[in-house]
Amino acid sequence: MGASDWPEISYFEEGTDAANSILSQLELLEEGDWLRLYRAADGTYWRIDAWDKYQTQFLVRLSARDGWKEFDATQLQKDLLKKTRGESSSNVCRWADCSNAALCDSEFCVDHLWDAGHRR
Ligand SMILES: [Zn+2]
Numbered sequence: 577m578g579a580s581d582w583p584e585i586s587y588f589e590e591g592t593d594a595a596n597s598i599l600s601q602l603e604l605l606e607e608g609d610w611l612r613l614y615r616a617a618d619g620t621y622w623r624i625d626a627w628d629k630y631q632t633q634f635l636v637r638l639s640a641r642d643g644w645k646e647f648d649a650t651q652l653q654k655d656l657l658k659k660t661r662g663e664s665s666s667n668v669c670r671w672a673d674c675s676n677a678a679l680c681d682s683e684f685c686v687d688h689l690w691d692a693g694h695r696r
Pocket residue numbers: 669670671674675676684685686687688
């Protein structure tokens with residue numbers, strides 16, 4: 577699978593075969609602020625969070641190199657969390673005054689899980 581097959585955002589697990597396969601196809605351009613910027617052979621830019629035992633890492637496609645550190649992937653990350661867990665068809669978030677659907681295997685919606693620190 578080359579970069580053209582990678583989704584706009586996905587979870588990245590440093591040290592796994594999948595992660596090593598991805599890294600072997602990327603050229604590291606810059607790093608800083610707990611982020612790393614890469615370029616794939618097809619010219620696309622990708623950002624990966626620096627490895628930290630307590631943080632979830634993401635592989636995110638960027639539309640440009642400019643502003644690569646500032647790019648806010650929060651919405652993409654939330655969408656990924658929602659897509660990965662799935663939304664309950666019957667349960668509503670238990671947060672007061674929230675009427676969003678709860679995610680599967682959870683009592684809360686994606687926004688409230690996110691605010692509580694859940695990333696996957
Ligand atoms: Zn909620």
